[in-house]
Amino acid sequence: MTSVFPDLEPLLPRVSKPVQYVGGELNAQVADEDEWDATPVRWALMYPDAYEVGLPNQGVMILYEVLNERPDALAERCYAVWPDLEALMREHRVPAFTVDGHRPVGDFDVLGVSFSTELGYTNLLTTLDLAGVPLHTADRDETHPVVLMGGHAAFNPEPMADFVDVVALGDGEEVVGDITDVVREWKAEGRPGGRAELLDRLAITDGCYVPARYEVSYGDDGGIAAVEPVGGAPRSVQKRTTRDLDEWPYPKAPLVPLAETVHERASVEIFRGCTRGCRFCQAGMITRPVRERSLQGIGEMVDSAVRASGFDEVGLLSLSSADHSEIAEITKGLADRYEGSNTSLSLPSTRVDAFNIDLANEISRNGRRSGLTFAPEGGSERIRRVINKMVSEEDLIRTVSEAFAQGWRQVKLYFMCGLPTEEDEDVLEIAGMAHRVIKAGRAASGHNDVRCTISIGGFVPKPHTPFQWAAQAHPDVVDERLRKLREAVNSDRRLGRNVGMRYHDGKPSLIEGLLARGDRRVGRVVERVWREGGRFDGWSEHFSFERWTESAEAELGPLGVSLDWFTTRERDRDEVLPWDHLDSGLERDWLWDDWQEALAGGEQDDCRWTPCFDCGVCPSTGQDIQVGPSGTQLIPLTVANPVGGNRFGSA
Amino acid sequence: MARVRPGEAANPAPPTVQRIRVRFAKRGRLRFLSHRDIARAFERAVRRAGVPVSHSHGFSPHPRLSWIGAAPTGAASEAEYLEIGLTREVDPAELVEALDRALPSGLDVLEAVVATPPALADRIDAVRWAIELPGVAEGELRTAVDALLAEESVVIERVTPSGRKQIDVRKALVKATVVTASNGPGLATGTAAVAGCAILTAVVRQTTPAVRPDDVLGALDVVAGLTPPVPARATRMAQGLLDDSGDLADPLGTDRVTAQV
Numbered sequence: 025m026t027s028v029f030p031d032l033e034p035l036l037p038r039v040s041k042p043v044q045y046v047g048g049e050l051n052a053q054v055a056d057e058d059e060w061d062a063t064p065v066r067w068a069l070m071y072p073d074a075y076e077v078g079l080p081n082q083g084v085m086i087l088y089e090v091l092n093e094r095p096d097a098l099a100e101r102c103y104a105v106w107p108d109l110e111a112l113m114r115e116h117r118v119p120a121f122t123v124d125g126h127r128p129v130g131d132f133d134v135l136g137v138s139f140s141t142e143l144g145y146t147n148l149l150t151t152l153d154l155a156g157v158p159l160h161t162a163d164r165d166e167t168h169p170v171v172l173m174g175g176h177a178a179f180n181p182e183p184m185a186d187f188v189d190v191v192a193l194g195d196g197e198e199v200v201g202d203i204t205d206v207v208r209e210w211k212a213e214g215r216p217g218g219r220a221e222l223l224d225r226l227a228i229t230d231g232c233y234v235p236a237r238y239e240v241s242y243g244d245d246g247g248i249a250a251v252e253p254v255g256g257a258p259r260s261v262q263k264r265t266t267r268d269l270d271e272w273p274y275p276k277a278p279l280v281p282l283a284e285t286v287h288e289r290a291s292v293e294i295f296r297g298c299t300r301g302c303r304f305c306q307a308g309m310i311t312r313p314v315r316e317r318s319l320q321g322i323g324e325m326v327d328s329a330v331r332a333s334g335f336d337e338v339g340l341l342s343l344s345s346a347d348h349s350e351i352a353e354i355t356k357g358l359a360d361r362y363e364g365s366n367t368s369l370s371l372p373s374t375r376v377d378a379f380n381i382d383l384a385n386e387i388s389r390n391g392r393r394s395g396l397t398f399a400p401e402g403g404s405e406r407i408r409r410v411i412n413k414m415v416s417e418e419d420l421i422r423t424v425s426e427a428f429a430q431g432w433r434q435v436k437l438y439f440m441c442g443l444p445t446e447e448d449e450d451v452l453e454i455a456g457m458a459h460r461v462i463k464a465g466r467a468a469s470g471h472n473d474v475r476c477t478i479s480i481g482g483f484v485p486k487p488h489t490p491f492q493w494a495a496q497a498h499p500d501v502v503d504e505r506l507r508k509l510r511e512a513v514n515s516d517r518r519l520g521r522n523v524g525m526r527y528h529d530g531k532p533s534l535i536e537g538l539l540a541r542g543d544r545r546v547g548r549v550v551e552r553v554w555r556e557g558g559r560f561d562g563w564s565e566h567f568s569f570e571r572w573t574e575s576a577e578a579e580l581g582p583l584g585v586s587l588d589w590f591t592t593r594e595r596d597r598d599e600v601l602p603w604d605h606l607d608s609g610l611e612r613d614w615l616w617d618d619w620q621e622a623l624a625g626g627e628q629d630d631c632r633w634t635p636c637f638d639c640g641v642c643p644s645t646g647q648d649i650q651v652g653p654s655g656t657q658l659i660p661l662t663v664a665n666p667v668g669g670n671r672f673g674s675a
Numbered sequence: 676m677a678r679v680r681p682g683e684a685a686n687p688a689p690p691t692v693q694r695i696r697v698r699f700a701k702r703g704r705l706r707f708l709s710h711r712d713i714a715r716a717f718e719r720a721v722r723r724a725g726v727p728v729s730h731s732h733g734f735s736p737h738p739r740l741s742w743i744g745a746a747p748t749g750a751a752s753e754a755e756y757l758e759i760g761l762t763r764e765v766d767p768a769e770l771v772e773a774l775d776r777a778l779p780s781g782l783d784v785l786e787a788v789v790a791t792p793p794a795l796a797d798r799i800d801a802v803r804w805a806i807e808l809p810g811v812a813e814g815e816l817r818t819a820v821d822a823l824l825a826e827e828s829v830v831i832e833r834v835t836p837s838g839r840k841q842i843d844v845r846k847a848l849v850k851a852t853v854v855t856a857s858n859g860p861g862l863a864t865g866t867a868a869v870a871g872c873a874i875l876t877a878v879v880r881q882t883t884p885a886v887r888p889d890d891v892l893g894a895l896d897v898v899a900g901l902t903p904p905v906p907a908r909a910t911r912m913a914q915g916l917l918d919d920s921g922d923l924a925d926p927l928g929t930d931r932v933t934a935q936v
Contacts, residue, residue: 029704036707037749037906043712046704050719050779280719282705282712282779334719334777366736 026060028118029126035112043283044075045109047123050280051332053088054124055098064208067091067099067200068122068132068169070151072144073562075123078103079279080287082341083138083175086274087196097204100124100132104147105154107559107566113154120154129155133207135169136200137188139177142539143532143562145184148173149554152187159551161189161236166219170207170226179263179310180487180603183539183546185235190226192233193606194263194310195296197272199231227257231264233606240544240602246585248543248600262607263310265645269296270321277332289337289370290329294322294354298343299639299649300375301628302401303412303618304440306486308343310608312641313649314632319350319357320656326358330367337368345371346378347632349652355386357658362390374398376415381426395434395477396427403439403454409625410445412618417457421464428465434475435461441505442483442497442530445623451505454478455512459519477524478513480506482533486540488608490618492601495594496537499530531569535561537591538576543602546590548579611640688736691729691760694790695767696927697774701752705781706908710745716782717757717774724777726770729760743795743914747887752911756799756926758790788927798926799881801849803913806875806888810904813855816873819899820851831893833884840884844894847886850878850921876912878921 036042047054055063069088071078078084084101091099100122105113113119120129129135129151137148148171152159157168164171173181174192181191192199206229210222217224227234237257243249253259266272278290295316298308317325326338340354348354351371358369369387376398384396400415402408408415424435439454458476465474482502485491506527514520538546552575553561560566576587595601597616604612614637618628631637632651642648701708708716718738721728730736739760746752759770767787775784808816823829829845856872879886888909895901915923 033704034905041709042707042749043705043709046707048704048779048781282708282716284711284715288715331723334721334723336718336722366730366738 026057026128026131027126028121028128031116031118032113032121032126035109035116035118038112039109040106041076041283044103045105045123046282047126049079049282050334051277052101052124052279053092053098054100059098060125060127063096063098064211065097065134065204066132067097067134067136067204068102068127068129069099070102070104070129070135070137070148072104072137072139072147072151074106074560075103075281075283076285079281079283079285080289080291081138081140082275082291082293083140083196085279086272087136087138087200088279089274089276090197090272091200091204094201094204096208100127102129102151104144104150104560110150110154110559119156120151130157130169132169133211134172134203136172136174136192138175138196139173139184140175141562142177142183142536143567144177145539145550146554146558146561148184149187149551150559160186162186164189164219166215166222168219170203170222172203176307176310177540179306179606179608180540180542181233181235181606182240182544182602183542183550185544186547186551188235189223190232190234192264193231193261193608195266196264197266197274199229199264202229203232224255224257227255231262233261235544238605242545242583246583246589248602250600251605253605260605260607262644263609265313265609265647266296267315267647268650269293269315269317273321273325273328276325276328278329278335280333280335287339288335289339290326290333290335291339291341292322292325292329293317293341294345294348294351295342297649298347299631300344300347301412301618301630303410303490303622304401304443304483304486305343306489309489309610311343312609312639313645313647315647315650316348316350316652316654318654318656319353319652319658320654322354323357323361323658327361330362336366337370339370339372341372344373344375344378346374346383350654351378352383352386353658355383359386359389361658365390376400376420376423379423381423381430384427384432385430395436395475396424396432397436397438398423399438400457401438401440402443402450403452403457404450406625407443407446407450409627410622411440411443412622412628414627417460420457421460424461425464425468428468428474433469433473434477435465436477436479437461439478439480440483441480441509441527442502442533444485444491444494446497446505448505448508451509452512454480454509455515455523458513458523459516462519462522472522475522475524477526480509480525480527482528482530484533484537484540487601487603488610488615490615490622492541492615493595493597493599493619496534496591497530498592499534502530502533528564532561532564532567534587534591535567535569535572538572538587541602542590545580545583545585549576552579607644609639609641609644611638614639688730688732689762691739691762693761693764695759695761695765695770695787696790696795697757697759697770697787698785698927699755699757699778700783700785701746701750701755701781702783703751703781705779706751707749708782709748710742713745713755713782714740714742716778720774720777720782721759724773726759726774727761727763727765729762743799744881744885746911747889750804750888750909750911753785754802754911754914756795756914758795786927795926798916798924798928799914801878801880801915801917801923802885802911803923804875804877804879804888804891805910805912806877806891807856807872807908807910808875808903809872809908811873811901813853813873815901816875816895817853819895819901820853820875822898823848823894824851826898829894829897831890831897833890833893835884842882842884842886842890844886844890847880847882848877848891848894849880849917850876851891852876878917878923880917 173188297314743756
């Protein structure tokens with residue numbers, strides 16, 4: 025018997041939100057016993073957070089479909105289980121399971137985990153342990169799944185090097201197929217050389233990094249002396265880049281959850297990569313170059329997703345959606361198509377300088393007029409130059425004035441605190457900006473009922489960005505600046521009462537910083553935290569700063585390094601960074617020069633509309649930027665019922 | 676393009692011209708759906724199925740689906756009801772088929788009728804539950820049920836989000852019988868019933884707060900110390916108006932259209 029559901033079912037009435045563990049979502053795929061037996065490579069795809077966060081994840085959804093379309097592969101999904109169910113599973117000896125077939129995770133050939141954030145690391149250890157898979161790669165044999173790590177955090181997987189067998193760098197659509205080929209052939213040949221040979225083969229597969237095939241040595245200063253490949257592994261591993269997004273129109277049939285999740289919409293990725301060059305933004309750096317989906321491709325994907333799901337909102341995803349070269353045609357075409365159908369569009373990431381009110385009106389034409397959201401990121405013009413987020417306050421005020429005049433009531437602004445070179449004044453200017461938004465809003469709307477919410481996150485320096493050498497601000501500094509900011513916001517009662525302020529304390533950011541720029545020695549901290557009960561570190565009610573600091577002291581102290589050494593210390597140019605052997609395409613010298621430029625307050629343009637500035641990605645990936653016009657059209661489907669066709673014979 | 680101005684209706688939606696009542700089942704592992712989960716699933720299913728559902732007006736239009744007292748999370752049901760407002764007249768049989776196809780397996784549409792007065796809520800004042808108790812011997816259950824029926828009042832306490840509530844289970848309990856499962860399929864799970872599993876059938880009058888299967892079991896614990904070794908599985912078998920013999924009249928009356936399933 026392969027389903028553990030009969031053992032799980034009696035536990036479900038005793039846990040919160042049991043529906044998250046039962047599967048059965050629309051568009052889910054479950055292999056029956058015959059298919060399972062006949063399929064050579066079986067993948068368990070994990071998103072290492074709660075179901076409500078993990079289910080809408082686009083990466084997992086894409087790979088789930090891509091793998092299930094292959095005749096030689098199947099894929100099922102799993103998510104982190106909450107501590108209440110974990111305790112019952114341990115008591116009743118129920119292993120980690122997939123929500124599709126409720127098959128034990130340990131029965132799969134590959135366990136692929138997508139890390140969007142480092143704070144999910146402890147959740148992987150829970151799943152491995154519940155699955156009966158040894159925590160350390162060194163302790164596994166050929167009966168265990170290959171534990172594969174992907175996602176943005178994979179660009180510095182070193183803190184997880186002891187726990188994962190393989191790391192996939194970059195876009196996943198093609199590399200999962202290559203990994204499937206390697207595993208299938210190895211199994212078909214009778215598993216020659218056991219697990220060691222399988223890892224050797226994966227170590228020479230494009231885009232795959234096998235940490236166990238690299239030896240790391242440390243110098244007297246506590247830093248890395250060298251990273252040496254062993255057993256024929258390449259010196260450097262280059263990320264994968266999907267060339268033509270139109271050839272990968274996934275997800276075609278998005279999963280429709282039965283439980284409530286964080287995003288209740290059909291999402292279509294309209295382009296990948298970003299060359300705006302914001303220096304804090306790891307996503308923008310590691311996903312270059314820009315590759316746009318064509319107008320026709322987008323139109324077909326939206327149609328397919330809406331029909332297959334019944335969602336009433338379509339999210340047009342990318343790192344900066346209003347930057348698509350044909351965004352006006354896309355939004356107008358879709359608003360025309362869904363006129364009168366209660367289907368709304370959303371652009372989750374928009375830059376204020378790429379935005380205009382026509383766009384806003386198209387987006388809200390068939391649905392809800394929710395608030396507008398922008399991310400100036402820095403309060404002062406000076407700090408915005410440092411981070412290269414060159415949006416001007418004039419642009420912002422002009423846009424929000426127009427929006428308030430058109431009937432919008434609320435604007436949300438996102439900022440960061442703790443940026444390199446930041447002083448109190450840079451943060452305090454956020455208050456002035458929020459006050460001016462309220463003033464402009466009142467003037468434009470003719471009444472006082474306008475609202476501005478400022479949301480502030482702690483800055484975490486990330487690998488493969490110009491800020492990878494920067495010192496992270498100490499949580500006390502961040503907390504103190506935010507306290508002063510709150511005072512400044514409330515200093516003018518008349519304006520301040522229409523400003524909402526949201527922020528978290530700076531402590532989780534420091535731990536995220538440890539994991540983001542840590543090396544292999546940090547793995548011991550992760551394991552100790554997990555053994556002492558660390559779970560769901562991205563959730564404030566589960567996160568324990570003390571558990572992390574105490575574990576860091578216990579594990580790193582004897583090695584001559586510390587939490588501060590990994591986080592609040594600025595690196596120099598010659599230091600070997602733990603991820604230097606992982607190639608995101610960006611030239612190290614370019615990143616360093618851009619870091620120096622940042623310190624000097626110099627701007628960097630966007631190569632989509634200015635000459636190339638040699639970041640190195642295009643020659644390295646063999647892929648130029650792809651921007652429109654694509655010369656295609658968004659097919660003007662003018663169906664009376666855009667969702668389900670004309671089943672009820674409407675005119 | 677119609678621009679929305681402040682004070683104007685954001686969505687001059689077409690009016691409701693027909694209302695259809697639907698009975699559906701919540702089966703198998705989907706018994707763990709909450710009412711909110713079910714409502715979302717139906718909202719999406721009517722869109723996928725192309726049902727011409729009418730919408731509320733305003734800035735945030737919602738499809739007109741009205742619900743009658745949902746079975747609790749974790750309980751299965753063969754008798755859940757909702758009413759759908761439509762902008763165009765449709766054939767109920769066609770609606771059953773289209774909606775059933777658009778819903779995940781386990782949320783199964785059973786029948787639909789065109790709504791006529793009186794309101795659905797006025798056609799339901801009691802519920803019949805079947806509660807499977809694996810690991811409980813029939814004799815033991817019968818003894819406990821007899822003890823419960825012998826009392827005039829058995830009050831249990833339930834912790835709700837709004838505080839502790841006293842619930843008189845015995846007062847709401849109209850009828851209770853005990854049988855042993857034959858080798859048919861299990862009620863709540865669709866999987867094989869545990870051999871020799873005792874099943875309690877309880878007819879419970881609608882009260883506020885409602886007496887749930889867990890409350891009935893709580894009352895059996897109070898009067899006879901009955902504690903099932905594994906969680907019981909409850910299925911709502913019917914809802915309707917009580918007659919003198921303790922049976923329930925079908926709330927969809929005689930206009931039924933049976934699903935082609």
